[in-house]
Amino acid sequence: MTTPFTVNGRDVTVDAQPDTPLLTVLREDLGLLGSRFGCGLGLCGACFVRLDGHVVPACDTPLWQAEGKDVVTVEGLSEPGHAHPVQQAILDRQAAQCGFCISGIVVNAATLLDEQPDADEEDVVAALDRNLCRCGVQRRIVDAVLAARSGAASS
Amino acid sequence: MTTTEPLRTVDVPPHVADNPRLGQWISFPDDLSPDAVGVRIGKVELGQGIVTALAQVAADALALPVAQVRMLNAHTGLGPDEGLTAGSLSMVQAGPALRYVGAVVRDLVARVADDHPGASFVDVARTLDPATDLATWEPRTDQPPVRRVVGTDLPRLDLPDKVLGRPRYLADLRPAGLRYGRALRPPSFGATLVDVDAAKVEGLQLVRDGSFVGVVAATEAEADAALVRLREATTWDERDLLPDEHDLTTFLKAGPHDDIPVLDEPDAPAPTHTATYTRPFLAHASIAPSCGLARWSDDGTTVHVWSHSQGIHNLRAAIATSLGLDAAAVTVEHVENAGCYGHNAADDAAFDAVLLARSVPGTAVQVRWSRRDELAWGPLASAMVADLSATLAGGRVTGWRHDVWSQGHSSRPGYGGGTPGLLAGQHRADPDPSPAAGDPPPDRGGGTTRNAVPIYDVGPRSIAGHRLSASPLRTSAMRALGAYLNVFAIECFMDELAEQAGTDPVDFRLAHLADERARAVIERARDGSGWGTPLPDETGRGIGFARYKDRGAWCAVVAEVTVDHEVRVRRLTIAVDVGLAVSPDGVRNQIEGGATQATSWTTRERVRFDRRRVTSDDWETYPILRFSEAPLVDVHVIDRPDQPSLGAGEAAQGPTAAAIANAVHAALGVRVRDLPLTADAVVRAIEQAE
Ligand code: FES
Ligand code: FES
Numbered sequence: 001m002t003t004p005f006t007v008n009g010r011d012v013t014v015d016a017q018p019d020t021p022l023l024t025v026l027r028e029d030l031g032l033l034g035s036r037f038g039c040g041l042g043l044c045g046a047c048f049v050r051l052d053g054h055v056v057p058a059c060d061t062p063l064w065q066a067e068g069k070d071v072v073t074v075e076g077l078s079e080p081g082h083a084h085p086v087q088q089a090i091l092d093r094q095a096a097q098c099g100f101c102i103s104g105i106v107v108n109a110a111t112l113l114d115e116q117p118d119a120d121e122e123d124v125v126a127a128l129d130r131n132l133c134r135c136g137v138q139r140r141i142v143d144a145v146l147a148a149r150s151g152a153a154s155s
Numbered sequence: 156m157t158t159t160e161p162l163r164t165v166d167v168p169p170h171v172a173d174n175p176r177l178g179q180w181i182s183f184p185d186d187l188s189p190d191a192v193g194v195r196i197g198k199v200e201l202g203q204g205i206v207t208a209l210a211q212v213a214a215d216a217l218a219l220p221v222a223q224v225r226m227l228n229a230h231t232g233l234g235p236d237e238g239l240t241a242g243s244l245s246m247v248q249a250g251p252a253l254r255y256v257g258a259v260v261r262d263l264v265a266r267v268a269d270d271h272p273g274a275s276f277v278d279v280a281r282t283l284d285p286a287t288d289l290a291t292w293e294p295r296t297d298q299p300p301v302r303r304v305v306g307t308d309l310p311r312l313d314l315p316d317k318v319l320g321r322p323r324y325l326a327d328l329r330p331a332g333l334r335y336g337r338a339l340r341p342p343s344f345g346a347t348l349v350d351v352d353a354a355k356v357e358g359l360q361l362v363r364d365g366s367f368v369g370v371v372a373a374t375e376a377e378a379d380a381a382l383v384r385l386r387e388a389t390t391w392d393e394r395d396l397l398p399d400e401h402d403l404t405t406f407l408k409a410g411p412h413d414d415i416p417v418l419d420e421p422d423a424p425a426p427t428h429t430a431t432y433t434r435p436f437l438a439h440a441s442i443a444p445s446c447g448l449a450r451w452s453d454d455g456t457t458v459h460v461w462s463h464s465q466g467i468h469n470l471r472a473a474i475a476t477s478l479g480l481d482a483a484a485v486t487v488e489h490v491e492n493a494g495c496y497g498h499n500a501a502d503d504a505a506f507d508a509v510l511l512a513r514s515v516p517g518t519a520v521q522v523r524w525s526r527r528d529e530l531a532w533g534p535l536a537s538a539m540v541a542d543l544s545a546t547l548a549g550g551r552v553t554g555w556r557h558d559v560w561s562q563g564h565s566s567r568p569g570y571g572g573g574t575p576g577l578l579a580g581q582h583r584a585d586p587d588p589s590p591a592a593g594d595p596p597p598d599r600g601g602g603t604t605r606n607a608v609p610i611y612d613v614g615p616r617s618i619a620g621h622r623l624s625a626s627p628l629r630t631s632a633m634r635a636l637g638a639y640l641n642v643f644a645i646e647c648f649m650d651e652l653a654e655q656a657g658t659d660p661v662d663f664r665l666a667h668l669a670d671e672r673a674r675a676v677i678e679r680a681r682d683g684s685g686w687g688t689p690l691p692d693e694t695g696r697g698i699g700f701a702r703y704k705d706r707g708a709w710c711a712v713v714a715e716v717t718v719d720h721e722v723r724v725r726r727l728t729i730a731v732d733v734g735l736a737v738s739p740d741g742v743r744n745q746i747e748g749g750a751t752q753a754t755s756w757t758t759r760e761r762v763r764f765d766r767r768r769v770t771s772d773d774w775e776t777y778p779i780l781r782f783s784e785a786p787l788v789d790v791h792v793i794d795r796p797d798q799p800s801l802g803a804g805e806a807a808q809g810p811t812a813a814a815i816a817n818a819v820h821a822a823l824g825v826r827v828r829d830l831p832l833t834a835d836a837v838v839r840a841i842e843q844a845e
Contacts, residue, residue: 020376028375033327034320038442038493039526043774046442074320083319090318094310094740097748098202099317100324100443100493128782132774134442135202135494136751138785140744 005066007032008076014063022066023047023058026073034074034103038132045131048104049073055108055130074103077110086110089148090141097135105131109145121146167290170197170252174235178285180256182233187225190277192217195227196253197237198245199465200313202494203804204741205245207311211304211737212250216257218301221309223277229489231471239466239567241497241632242599243707243802246737250800259289306796308740313491325446325463325490330519335378336362336511338369338522338579339385340532343767344627346391348582355388362514365584369511371520395766396627403538404433407560407623415594415620417604423554423615426544430651432644434830436762437536438777439633443493444529445500447508450519457484458512462505463492466567470502473568473575474509477587496752497633498567500524500533503578510579530777531769532578534631535762537562537592539603541644545613550656552667555613557645560621563592564602564636566629578629591623592630594637600704606638606809609645610702611667628764634749635808638703639756642809643816643830646699650817651826660698660817661686672732672793673702676711679730679791684713693718694725697817699810708733708806712750714786716818721834724754724786724815731790731806734798745803747788753811755780758832 004013007030014029021040026032026049035058038046042060049058050072051065058073077084083091086109096102105128112119112127119127124145133141166172174180174197182193194213200206206226214221227234237249264279271279316323341348348366359381360371370385372378398406448461464470467487475482487505495501504524512520524532539561546554568576571590580587594602601607604620620637635642653663661681668674677700686696695718700711709732717723727750736742759778763771771777812830819837820826827840 016376024376024379031329033322036324036443037326037523038444039774041526041773043526044442087318091310091314094308094314094744096311096314096318097204097744098442098492098494099314100202102318103320106318106320125782131782132442132779133782134440134496134752134779136748136755136780136785137744138751138780138782139747139788142782 003063003067005069005071007071008073016063018064019062021059022049022061022063022071025063026058032073032075036100036103038100045104045108046101048107048131050107050111055111074107077106084110085148086113086145089144093140093144093147095137095140095144097137101131101133105133105141113145113149117149119149168251168255170235170237170248171255172290175288175290176285177259177283177287177289179233179235181260181280182227182285183281184227190275191223191225192219192277192280193225193227194253195230195234196249197229197235198249199229199240199489200491201240201465203745204311204738205240206313207309208246208737208741209249209253210312211309213253213257215301215303215305216254217260219276221304226312229467231467231487236468239469241465242595243703243805246800246802256289259292263287305737306735306739308738323491324443325448325461325492326443326521326523328448328461328490328521330450332518334371334373334515334518334520335375336369336371336508336520336522337378337382338367338507338511339382339389340528341366341582342391343393345396346393348389349392350390352388356385359384360514361385362511364510365582365586367510367579367582369507371511371514393767397764397766400764403435404540407538407540411624412621413624415601415604415622417607417618417620418616420615420617423556423617424546424548426554426556427546428652428655429542429544430648430828431540431542432640432647432828433540434538434640434643436538436628437633437756437760438530438762438771439496439499439533439536440530440777440779441493441495441499444524444526445504445533446492446521446523447505448519448521449505449508449512451512451516453517455513455516457486458509460485460487460505460509461490462487463490463495463501464505465495465498465501469567469569470505473502473577474506476573477506477575477577477580497536498534498565498631500529500578502568502576503533506577506579527772531772534566534629536633537564537630539637539640541640543644543648545648545652547652547655550658552611552652553614555609556617557607557641558619558621559603559607559637559641561603561637562623562626562628562630563594564630564632565595566592566631591625594622602632602636605636605641605704606701607641608705610670610673610705611649611664612669613667635703635805638701638805639753639808639812642699642701643812646701646810646813647816647826647828650697650820664698664700670702672709673700675793676700676709676730676732679793680711680713680728683730683789683791684715684728686713690715691717693822695818695821695823697814697819697821699813699817701809703806708801708803710746710806710810712807712810712814714811714814714818716815716822718819718822718837722758722815722819722832722837723784724758726787726789727754727811727814729788729790729807730793731803732793732795733801733803733806735796735800736792736794737800739792739794742792742803743790746790746807749804749807750788750811751780751785753808754786754815756808757812757815757830761831
């Protein structure tokens, strides 16, 4: 059973069971390891990707749902070797500890800033409320996303 | 040449004495750039930034720019054994070792530099004999000590990979021929495997050893599907073993106990005030499930393990003991994973991988736990109860008693005199013993009684711990161990006494406190928090303070809390003294994270269980703090460049809990003494007070 879709602008066709989680396909079949497995239950956001522009948990999205659609992972947010403004702001502010939650947060925050370049603190907090961070870095991350606004708008 | 002075004015640091070969610390692997020095330490990165901080120490010790220092993975075969990465001791232990190693290297290089005209420091360092005995070398140097990057905010070396979504974690390793393993945990604690229906598992590559059972498959998708089939094929014998989750105080006080006498000073007057404080079982709740990777040699005699364990040498010994192997047959290499905050399932997952990989010698097998297993089967942090009493006379405390009941706080690999302590080992046909958890010894801060002795001048004290010597619930170390509850209890109790004495809680503490560094952090937190200024309705401020483990960092927290339908922590103002802050922003980050995590423990976390199993096994049943609930955290680091560096990762938890509860009292006028401070707990406390 093959499923065609695009990942980070590239056409791919994957041979896998249609109910295989998209996260497994990304990590195991396509070698895109940036989306992290945190819960496999759609509850933590570590695996967030964009599916036709919407932020979804890849662990809770069966492959068949991606058919013919456009998937963007953390690897596809910027040109290879470049940091997205959200990532750069996180690095500038050292807004991470173990970093395991960060990929999904970056995908979510970057999508928010695409849609709403002037998002304020309340918007950022509301969007990121779907992401868990156990290390307790939430406030630094919010500050970083706010700092990334101008950079994101110009990118 | 100026006068040279032997550097050995102090003893050889213990970690150098234990690991005296130069090559254990300094090496030059093939993939190292020609101008770099490889530094291998035994401490590991858990997300706390320690490897970067120690790279700073190493760079200054070697008098090299930090870009020329490459930190190498901890490895049982190649690197030093520095014990556990735990207890906020990494900088205390590894810092002096690296300074010493660096001094010897600089000295050795200086001595032979003339034989290598035109060669760089690194070129000469490459010629040194890795077998050089550091402990007997009398290092001498005429070069002044260097302080270039210590004390500055160097960006974390590991973060670019993690933030840019590159492979970096253990689950991202893809050795050639990798296979995927899954262990099927029993349906409940103490359950034994009765039968596996052969027809239902036909075609699966099964590994069974007693009640340990698992599968190995070529892909992750196949492994997950195989696990589902295996679960349906198994029959188990289950029993009711767990206590009543609604009456943990009775369970903890029932015993049997090992008593831990701490202090029993004579002539305490009769107490005038008593109170009881409790906390529930808590989960480490790492954001990543634990992971292990193992590959046996083709002949099945040796095994290489990749693990995110906090103690790779202990893990290696535990694996060898459980399997009856020589320790030399086991190699463990550290690879990073998400934060663990103590002894989580990292070691257990590694052992699962070892057991499953044994069925396919020569092939690497990765085991990743499920979220549900991580929350239900990882070691828990123990529930605790503390009874406090004190005498108040003329506005001063003149006697103090503290009794605390708990399960042990350590069942790490090797505990209890060499017990492997690996989950699967308890389920094998020839099971490992599994005694109740113990505690670190008193000279390492203890566990149940950690921070049970008040720092205040309170007259004669009687302090004792009572640790359960048997329990069906597996507990082990989580950040701050018993200090979280003991500090919560002491600091809430001080607030209650201040209220009885009619004194401001900050003034009351200062009046009982001689330690200057303690006073300084309390005053700084007070001044930074707007203490005493008016607040909106239903909002209060509270303070909490402790010196972690009585010998670690000093930390004071002022919490500002609003109580409407629930407890909302709006802001935390924190002052901390960690001596020399090697990386001041790293200290702030650790304190912010520790305090935010403690806010989560304090306001919502509680492991739930029925009589057989943990039922809080996902993020809905074990909710943790979300972005919308995270407080603003304002950290003031009191830098003391002339004082030894102390760890920051565990300083804030107890003070934060107490500050929040004291703020709830300031807001509502009610004392909530049972954690977590949920709406239910607040309502219960109000009812009890009426
Ligand atoms: S891993 Fe997908 S939401 Fe947690
Ligand atoms: S940085 Fe560790 S979970 Fe967010």
